[in-house]
Amino acid sequence: MxxxxxxxxxxxxxxxxxxxxxPSLAADSGHxxxxxxxxxxxxxxxxxxxxxxxxxxxxxxxxxxxxxxxxxxxxxxxxxxxxxxxxxxxADLWPELVLAVIEVESNFDRFAISSAGAMGLMQVMPFWLDEIGQPGDNLFDIQTNLRMGCTILKYYLDKENGNLTPALARYNGSYGSHRYTTKIYTALDNRWRRY
CATH class of the missing domain: 1.10.8 (Helicase, Ruva Protein; domain 3)
Incomplete structure (x- = not known):
């Protein structure tokens, strides 16, 4: 949490x-x-x-x-x-969690495509366009990808009664494995969590 x-x-x-x-602040400039x-x-x-x-x-x-x-x-x-x-x-998610998911999924490459065909920052599968998209939606569009990715992640989080570990595994399609969730938690702890 x-x-x-x-x-x-x-x-x-x-x-x-x-x-x-x-680094652009000169010692004597003060601006x-x-x-x-x-x-x-x-x-x-x-x-x-x-x-x-x-x-x-x-x-x-x-x-x-x-x-x-x-x-x-x-x-x-x-x-x-x-x-x-x-x-x-x-979507009622923590922005830092979404940053960690993006880091692991695409390393912030909005044009990333996985070997399974997932696309964009949050690596959304194209079939989701049929499920929750609108005509003309493009998964390389940042807003579309974020909206769908966050909606999907929140759906799985709700399905898992707020338990993040299985929700993340569902998001990644690796339910039952901890490999993906470990990567997310590592990214979150090492780079995005605010203490």
């Missing part, structure tokens, strides 16, 4: 300021990267799934730094994170 963490507004603002400054500041501002203002602007700012900055090595383009990274957060919350 994910634990919520309580941090003070001051410590969170210091974290945000530090992360915004990044954050203006492009990053603008992109974060846009992402924070589009905070449909966040309780408030402060929560959006802290989460987006934190997760953006964690995802940077896999997705160097700041604009794309923040857009993806905002969409992940929105779709995860919409």
């Amino acid at each position: 994910l634990r919520a963490v309580s941090i003070t507004r001051t410590s969170a603002l210091l974290l945000v300021a530090t992360l915004l400054a990044g 954050a990267d203006p492009e990053l500041r603008q992109l974060l501002q846009q992402a924070i203002n589009d905070n449909d799934s966040f309780e408030d602007r402060f929560d959006a700012e802290v989460w987006l900055v934190d997760m953006s730094q964690r995802l940077k090595s896999r997705m160097p383009d700041t604009r794309k990274r923040l857009n993806l994170l905002r969409q992940i957060h929105f779709e995860a919350r919409r």
